[in-house]
Structures are given as C-alpha cells and as structure tokens.
Amino acid sequence: MKKKFNIIVVILLLFIICSVYGIYCYERRHSDDVLGGVYIGQVYVGGLFREEAEEKVKKYVEENLNNTVTLYYSDKIWDLNPKEIINVKLEKAIDEAISEGKSGNFILRFFNRLKLSRIPKKIDLAAEIKVDPFKAIIERISKDIARKPQNARFKIVDDIVMIEKEIEGIQVDTENLKQKILDAIWSQEKKIQVPVITIKPEVTSEALMKMNIKVEMASFSTKFDKTQVGRSTNIKLAAKKLDGYIIPPGEVFSFNDAVGERSSKEGYKEAPIFFNNEVISGIGGGVCQLSSTLYNLALITDLEIVERSNHSLPVNYVPLGRDATVNYGLIDLKFKNNTGGYLLLHAEVKEDTLTVKFYGSKKNDKKIKIVTEVVKKIPPPVTVKEDYSLEKGKIEIQEGRPGYQVKVWKIVSHNGTQEKKLLSIDTYNPTATIMFVGKKEPPAKTDPTKSKESAKTPADNHPPSEQPETVNQ
Incomplete structure (x- = not known):
C-alpha cells in the first residue's frame, strides 16, 4: 500500500514538473506577443507580435482620422478634419498591450493569460488635441456664434422711460468640445453639436423694474x-x-x-x-x-x-x-x-x-432757484510787451477781461416755506490787458553819393528782413 502511494506521488510530481516546464516553455516562446483577450480601442491584438499589432492598430487609426467630423450649432455647420488636430499616441498603447499581464514570474503570467481569456482587457488609444489648430477652430466657431452678454437697460423714448430686456451671452465650451471630438474619432457618430456656456448678464430687466x-x-x-x-x-x-x-x-x-x-x-x-x-x-x-x-x-x-x-x-x-x-x-x-x-x-x-x-x-415737489451775486469785479492788469514786428513808436493794445468774485445762492421753496442757502464763493481771475510797444527799426537809407558797386558789400547783401537786429523769435 505504501509502495503504491509512493508511485502515485512520484507520478503526480512528474506531472506537476512537466506542466510547470511546459508553462515555462510556452511563456518563453510567447514573451514578445500580446496576451490573448487584449484590445487596443476596438482592435483585437491578442496573440500578435509588436509589429503585427502596430500595423493593425495603425490602419484602424488612419481609417478613423480620415473620416470628417461635422460640428453644428443651430443652423451653423463647420467641417473638421481630425488628422489636422488629433495626435494619437500609438506607441504608448502598443507598449501597454505588450506588457499587459506580464508582471511577475512565468506562472503568474500564465494565470493572467487564463484570466484575460475570460475577462478581456481594453486599452484606450490615448489621443490629444493639438493646441494651435484647435484654437483656430474655436476662433472660427466663436466668430459665428459667440456673443457678449448685454445688460438690461433703460431707454428714453419721447420722455417715456422704457426697459430693454437683457440678452444672455454665449461662449464655446472648449473643454467639453475637446472631449466630444476625441470621443467622436472612434465612434460611428461623426456629428457633434457644439457645446456652449451661457453667460448671465449682470443687470436684468426685473432688477430695473424694481428701481421704480x-x-x-x-x-x-x-x-x-x-x-x-x-x-x-x-x-x-x-x-x-x-x-x-x-x-x-x-x-x-x-x-x-x-x-x-x-x-x-x-x-x-x-x-x-x-x-x-x-x-x-x-x-x-x-x-x-x-x-x-x-x-x-x-x-x-x-x-x-x-x-x-x-x-x-x-x-x-x-x-x-x-x-x-x-x-x-x-x-x-x-x-x-x-x-x-x-x-x-x-x-x-x-x-x-x-x-x-x-x-x-x-x-420733484420743490421749486429750486439758483442766483448768482457778483461781489466784486476785478479789473484786468496791464502788461507791456516789446514787439519787434511792430514799427518803432507804434502801440497796439489787446484788451484783457475783468475777473470776478461771486456768491451763488440756492433758494428752495417747498410747502409755502422758502430757504436760502449759500452754495459757493468763487473767484475768477482777470486776463491781462497787453500793451504791445513797437521796436522795429525803419530800414536804413541809401547814400546816393556812393556808387552802386561800392554799395554791394557782403553785409549789405541781405534784405532788411534778414538783418540780425530784426529777427524776433
């Protein structure tokens, strides 16, 4: 009986050893392929080597990026070429697929393989929006649909007070739109309604009505x-x-x-x-x-x-x-x-x-009267200025204006009573009267006894207006 038990144990050990060795050999042969049950996006890559998985997924990505995505809002439509604004991180997804389930020893990898056969693993294709092209799209859409909020406001028409209703502002919800575009790349639905954010005006018609x-x-x-x-x-x-x-x-x-x-x-x-x-x-x-x-x-x-x-x-x-x-x-x-x-x-x-x-x-049930009282009239001072453009001996006068000191009163009549109140005491400066005194010398007389040739000296060659003593800055 003991001999029979020992034989069974030996056989069992041999089976375990062979199984483990078989698992080891299998895992070693398949160390570079993707475990079964692994998807990248919608593409099944289980059992494929890296180059095969790359080629299959790359084809899938190109097919999706070549499909036009249509953005719309109300009656406005904008066509979008995903290739121009999307950057797909293909290498990252392939690396993740290759390494999926391969952590730990070969036995643990074997059990991970069994698990994936029952519960598949989906690896998302990481994609990002290119900043500048996306910004250009947002600007194009915003130009067509964005508007600033307009406050409700009072409007006077023929002395009648009216209220113009407020208008909500609209701006593109850029983060939401970005995610919708990324989702649409791998979806059958290629039409996206542009998400917007409404901006409430600060002043509403209801608030204005309450002002009475x-x-x-x-x-x-x-x-x-x-x-x-x-x-x-x-x-x-x-x-x-x-x-x-x-x-x-x-x-x-x-x-x-x-x-x-x-x-x-x-x-x-x-x-x-x-x-x-x-x-x-x-x-x-x-x-x-x-x-x-x-x-x-x-x-x-x-x-x-x-x-x-x-x-x-x-x-x-x-x-x-x-x-x-x-x-x-x-x-x-x-x-x-x-x-x-x-x-x-x-x-x-x-x-x-x-x-x-x-x-x-x-x-206003008060009667208001504003009265100005001139307290003092200030005569203009006189200023003398020499004028080298005015002939010597002549005088021209530019009249100044007087200044004033005034008191201003407010008289308020209300319910048969009257109140007088001093508002201000103001002083206005006079502007001076300017007396311009001519200083321009008359032109020098020519000596008839001198010949014409002797008169042509360098100093006399200039016309009177160019003589230094007549220049006035």
Whole structure:
C-alpha cells in the first residue's frame, strides 16, 4: 500500500514538473506577443507580435482620422478634419498591450493569460488635441456664434422711460468640445453639436423694474459751437458714457469714475482748455461743459454737492459760479443721491445743444432757484510787451477781461416755506490787458553819393528782413 502511494506521488510530481516546464516553455516562446483577450480601442491584438499589432492598430487609426467630423450649432455647420488636430499616441498603447499581464514570474503570467481569456482587457488609444489648430477652430466657431452678454437697460423714448430686456451671452465650451471630438474619432457618430456656456448678464430687466424709475425729475441744457469739431466730439463721447448711468439712493456720484480717462486712446481730440490763466490746446477740451451742465442739473434736483471746483477763468456756457471744472485724477465733480430713490441719468446731444436729465420714481415737489451775486469785479492788469514786428513808436493794445468774485445762492421753496442757502464763493481771475510797444527799426537809407558797386558789400547783401537786429523769435 505504501509502495503504491509512493508511485502515485512520484507520478503526480512528474506531472506537476512537466506542466510547470511546459508553462515555462510556452511563456518563453510567447514573451514578445500580446496576451490573448487584449484590445487596443476596438482592435483585437491578442496573440500578435509588436509589429503585427502596430500595423493593425495603425490602419484602424488612419481609417478613423480620415473620416470628417461635422460640428453644428443651430443652423451653423463647420467641417473638421481630425488628422489636422488629433495626435494619437500609438506607441504608448502598443507598449501597454505588450506588457499587459506580464508582471511577475512565468506562472503568474500564465494565470493572467487564463484570466484575460475570460475577462478581456481594453486599452484606450490615448489621443490629444493639438493646441494651435484647435484654437483656430474655436476662433472660427466663436466668430459665428459667440456673443457678449448685454445688460438690461433703460431707454428714453419721447420722455417715456422704457426697459430693454437683457440678452444672455454665449461662449464655446472648449473643454467639453475637446472631449466630444476625441470621443467622436472612434465612434460611428461623426456629428457633434457644439457645446456652449451661457453667460448671465449682470443687470436684468426685473432688477430695473424694481428701481421704480418712471418720470422726469429735472432737466438742464447748454449750447456749444458745433463747428469746433474736436470740442464737439469730446462732448459727445463723454455724454455717451453718462447716458443710462444709474445712481442708487445714498451713493456718491463721481464724474471722473463715470466718464473715465479722457485720452486720445479713448477717442478724445485736442480742443481749447484753460491752463495758467491762458487758453491752450489740450486733449479732452470741452468735457468741462458736460460736468458744468451736470452740476447745474444736480443743483436744481437739490442733490448734496460733495466736491466741485470752479474754473480759473469765466466760461460762456453757464452763469458765473455755476461751472464745474474736472481733470481726470486731479479735480472731480461729486454729488450724493439724497432723494431716497434711484436716479437715472440721461445725456444727449442734438445739433448744438447738450441736455442732461434725471429720471426717478416721482417728480420733484420743490421749486429750486439758483442766483448768482457778483461781489466784486476785478479789473484786468496791464502788461507791456516789446514787439519787434511792430514799427518803432507804434502801440497796439489787446484788451484783457475783468475777473470776478461771486456768491451763488440756492433758494428752495417747498410747502409755502422758502430757504436760502449759500452754495459757493468763487473767484475768477482777470486776463491781462497787453500793451504791445513797437521796436522795429525803419530800414536804413541809401547814400546816393556812393556808387552802386561800392554799395554791394557782403553785409549789405541781405534784405532788411534778414538783418540780425530784426529777427524776433
């Protein structure tokens, strides 16, 4: 019995040894091929050597990359050539397929082979989008369908306050589209609806309706010379910035913040400005007419003036003491909305007239009157200047203008009562009267006793206007 048992054990050991050796030999012969049950994408590569797997998968990739992918959104269509934007990492997939199940010793690899025969392994074909070609596609699509969100806004039509509804913005969802294109390469479906992201506007018509802005509260207009093209352009540009501006209750309005910097980059032109008691040319000239017009609107609406400065010289578009100069970053016009409700600012230019208006929830029941009192008239000083272009002994006078010191009062009538309040005390500088005194010497007389030849000396060869003593820079 014991002898029989030993024989069985020996036979069993021989069987195990032969089996293990057989497994070892098999695994050694097949160490360079792909284990059965392995797919790369939709391609079965089990049992293939590297070169065979590469050729089979490469053919599959080329067939798919040659199929046009169609992108669409609404009625817009764009055809896409995958070859131009897709980079497939074929080598990586082949390496992964070759190494699949081959970790550990030959016995473990054998059992991995058995496992893969029952549960196949699919290796994804790694693909990536080429940055620049994809960017060009996004730009092409965006040009056709993208739009910025538009806020709801108030619109004044024949002095009636209306609300234009907001419009949502649209932009291409680039990351989502990128993934859809990668998925479509290996799919039978080659049509992709372009995914988009909707952008909500900051201001909705519902929010505007809650502001309860419905009636005109006050209006003020000034005139300008529309033949001064640069100045007219500046007034229109700045007025456009203010039109539709909303001032919440209790908020301080800043002219410089609302209008922004006045620069050539923003489209502003050169026009006359005041500088050191003189009129010179500067970028943005004329914008002070808008700030002054707005200042008067704030006064007659009985708003609280927070910051305001008068010009150094009188202006001709508003009465003395009722102007407001501005200089971006230096001098501002500020007032506070103390009405208790929202204010809508409307600014428009028609022909030679600039008009600003406030709209709110109810009409102003106060009667506002602005009065200017001239406290003192300042005579212009006299300045003497020598003029070498004016004949000696002659005098020409350029009349200056007087300066003023003024007080501005606000008279408020309400419910049978009247209140008088001092708004400002302003000083406007005079411009000097200039007396030009002629210094030009008369031309030298020719001596008739001298011959014509002797008169032609180098010093006398120049015409009078070229003589050094007559040059005036």
